[in-house]
Amino acid sequence: MTPELQTPRQTDTVLHTENLDIFYGSFKAVRDVNIGIPKNAITAFIGPSGCGKSTVLRCFNRLNDLIKTFHINGKIFYKKQDLYASDIDPVEVRRQIGMVFQKPNPFPKTIYDNIAFGPRLLGYKGDMDELVERSLKNAALWEDVKDKLKALGTDLSGGQQQRLCIARAIAVQPEVILMDEPCAALDPISTLKIEDLIQELKERYTIVIVTHNMQQASRASDYTAFFNVQANDKGQRTGYIVEYDRTEAIFQSPKHQATQEYVSGRFG
Template identity: 85%
Template structure:
């Protein structure tokens, strides 16, 4: 038995869910989720508020474990290993599956220390200066900050702060990057910079992104899952996937009427 995730096998799918039901106590938040997430791709989760997009996203790095009432039925596989098996260490999961949140959240430290924090915590033995530079370059931020690495990350603009958070995520050399509405607080120019950055990052990483922005999903992603929500007799709302396909199919020739209505702006 080992507390670390086993070595990745080279398969087309990096995550696979089978008949996944997500609960908070007795409340069924998301039902019957069976999807594969392709490696080195960008997968977008779209759908109306309350349909469980962020809940599903946080299952992939076990961040929901921090909520006492959370539990799942069914399976989530990461490189064909049960992500929720008893021997799997959630902390190791979160090292390999990084997270970028809706609101930029740089640490109240220098730009350099924001990037170096995670690698130091993990006992990184290489050249830290080189790692910081490489991470900032991957986040398309190096040219903006190379002469002010001692300045606080919180002094950067909103778009720069979010790219700093992306650089911080890649510094620990993850396998996957999860992004929960990463551009919702950004202006259109900063949003496009982040979207351009995603296209470069997917060469090395698998990216999952939750977004309410239909244009962003259609521009930036390779695959799109459309979630919808249904209410029971008690008014409890449960999310489910209506359609999951390559992005051009979802936006140009969806199979389900609900998908067509959502992506065309007729509901949601």
């Protein structure tokens, strides 16, 4: 049975899906995703490994296009525009919907050139020095690096590298920032700094974060979608959304037993 569209009680959504099924070849990896992502809020995707959280996330900026066997049924809309329409340029999609990955991945370039790379590629005509400074300030990194912009980004600490990657995403002026386990490779202090940064960024951006960390989801997000996985008779595992609501509802009064078991650590 296809669930109804699960959208928090907020009409201003930036992304939404309709009856989304995600395939790799003939294998259905995720089924029946109907979800709306609110503007200027932090939405967390939680659930066990293999439930499709990152797969759905990467559909939002068409990164899955890089996988030859990938295809979808259903629709994904960004501000009412079909992201998978034939006339849509995936490169432009990725400019407006940026991505920060699990492991910090600064380019082997200077800190300055890490930030300037995307804008240069897109033909930015403004003041590059001002853009670099603003992006680093927005990522809470400027004070750490303002005197060493010619140093390699790879020489920064892990937490600083991740903030550099966030600044790099910000520099191309997206509306949405997707974050796939952005703190998984970081120590607890760096993790808290990233979480504080995410809270500041939601004033200007819509953020979707995948996390296995229940405490992080409960601390850092406004809305939470719980994904689960179901195996068929061939042993193939397909992900689906169990429940989507405000974060406090998911963690304090979930509607489904599976959600309750997962957020309380009794899952499985």
